[in-house]
Amino acid sequence: MLMKYLYSYNRGIRERERVNNCKFLTNSYLREEAPNSHVVEQRVEWLYTFDVHCNSFFPMFVLLYVVHYFLSPLLITHGFIALLLSNLLFMVGASYYHYLNFLGYDVLPFLERTTFFLYPIGIVIVLSPILILSGFNPSRYFMNMYFSQTL
Numbered sequence: 001m002l003m004k005y006l007y008s009y010n011r012g013i014r015e016r017e018r019v020n021n022c023k024f025l026t027n028s029y030l031r032e033e034a035p036n037s038h039v040v041e042q043r044v045e046w047l048y049t050f051d052v053h054c055n056s057f058f059p060m061f062v063l064l065y066v067v068h069y070f071l072s073p074l075l076i077t078h079g080f081i082a083l084l085l086s087n088l089l090f091m092v093g094a095s096y097y098h099y100l101n102f103l104g105y106d107v108l109p110f111l112e113r114t115t116f117f118l119y120p121i122g123i124v125i126v127l128s129p130i131l132i133l134s135g136f137n138p139s140r141y142f143m144n145m146y147f148s149q150t151l
Contacts, residue, residue: 052104
């Protein structure tokens with residue numbers, strides 16, 4: 001039941017936000033300007049943006065929902081190893097999502113500066129050691145948030 005709720009929340013609300021934001025960014029800031037008036041203006045469609053998001057989200061879903069589910073008894077324990085593994089799992093999941101998102105837009109010939117979609121990976125790489133050193137365990141945080149119990 002919980003997995004169904006989490007999956008539907010991600011597929012419903014957050015997905016539309018991500019897709020609309022990516023569509024807005026690509027069409028507003030990343031499109032190549034036409035050199036002359038004889039070129040057909042090309043835009044990124046919403047369905048293409050949705051497809052890129054779904055293709056990027058699936059590996060992250062497998063990592064952060066399925067693999068995390070089976071590793072959760074290990075990841076919610078107290079200790080540095082659980083903290084490190086939990087942060088690494090979330091770091092790899094978020095980075096892989098953004099990398100696949102970048103690959104989806106990089107194949108379009110009329111978009112330039114698509115490396116913009118790789119910038120969040122830098123933020124994740126900078127934040128991960130900070131979160132590890134501060135003792136933040138994302139697995140424990142999300143378990144508390146979803147189950148409303150202290151672990």
